[in-house]
């Protein structure tokens with residue numbers, strides 16, 4: 001049964017107890033993707049439980065990411081250019097890129113699929129598929145905020161990708177043309193044009209030009225998840241269960257039963273897995289394979305420097321993002337493919353700080369950097385997420401890689417549409 005919840009009404013009288021409760025949907029994982037999915041389901045009148053092993057929302061990869069809502073820059077990671085660079089990268093040419101070199105069959109299989117995605121045709125297909133989802137996400141976020149405005153440092157900051165190499169800028173310009181034909185708002189600007197829009201770029205050495213995405217936005221993903229969960233509880237009576245690690249699930253014909261590591265059980269008609277980088281291991285326990293590999297990244301936050309950019313900037317050669325978020329500078333980068341821990345390696349953090357300083361020395365006050373943070377991007381080989389019904393009562397919303405914050409709202413809409421077709425018994 002689908003509860004006929006209207007906005008502002010409670011689905012059920014009182015909050016259900018965990019044991020014995022039956023939900024239309026159980027969303028597993030309360031990162032930005034899971035929280036957005038809970039909203040998309042609840043706003044369709046479904047009774048929803050949202051579960052996470054951590055003691056609050058968005059404490060995994062969603063916590064302190066680069067904060068970019070990168071609606072126009074959806075370029076897939078796999079490309080001929082990166083395939084050519086791989087041997088040098090494996091030999092350590094980029095201090096902020098690493099591949100775990102130990103024996104790891106999962107990494108090897110993923111790597112083969114990734115290499116297969118490095119053709120022009122696959123790169124273009126992945127980029128456009130992600131662009132379509134990003135544009136849906138923008139619409140869905142704006143619609144949410146129109147109904148339920150809340151503060152998470154959200155603004156239309158615009159975004160510039162900086163290129164020092166004219167050939168790389170030329171290649172990016174070709175992709176801009178393709179994406180513009182599919183709805184992306186992006187322009188290629190000369191260095192002078194870019195500096196006139198963002199004077200902080202005067203400190204960028206050897207700038208050849210930029211790709212400018214004026215409609216791209218920013219926001220704090222952790223604050224977003226907290227604010228959204230308030231809406232979910234207040235307006236939709238969504239039940240949230242934190243500090244609950246789910247160790248297994250039984251997929252029955254009519255229901256899904258989840259068991260918590262602490263002995264709890266919870267039952268729903270449909271399970272949506274939104275476990276980020278942990279999705280692959282969890283699904284394997286259900287006999288389902290999903291090619292999700294973690295790619296560890298780092299961020300740090302510091303007071304603004306004397307010449308801080310207001311527009312978000314990505315130094316494409318160094319692969320570092322600079323974002324002015326609520327009066328502070330968030331800087332993110334580093335790609336460690338196959339790393340599964342979230343420890344902050346102090347030497348690597350120091351390298352990221354140094355690299356950011358060499359890129360834009362006055363963007364932040366680098367003498368007052370916070371403790372730093374590391375998170376695991378849930379990568380698919382094609383860079384496109386997997387939003388699919390894999391079993392009758394199992395839907396996955398996983399593999400958002402480098403763009404999970406950008407894509408969360410649109411992915412949630414797609415996952416909720418799959419639930420509705422489940423509920424009405426469509427094949």
Ligand SMILES: Cc1cc2nc3c(=O)[nH]c(=O)nc-3n(C[C@H](O)[C@H](O)[C@H](O)COP(=O)(O)OP(=O)(O)OC[C@H]3O[C@@H](n4cnc5c(N)ncnc54)[C@H](O)[C@@H]3O)c2cc1C
Nearest residue numbers: 029031033053060061062066068246276297403404405406
């Ligand atoms: C350094 C860095 C910078 C980034 N910058 C950007 C950016 O600027 N823009 C952008 O769009 N994206 C960015 N990303 C990517 C983005 O952060 C991720 O794609 C996104 O956060 C993934 O969200 P998620 O909800 O799928 O996963 P998560 O946020 O990781 O959520 C998964 C949740 O599942 C929970 N969980 C796991 N196992 C269990 C279990 N067994 N039982 C219960 N709960 C469980 C975890 O506790 C976690 O809360 C960045 C990522 C990194 C690391």
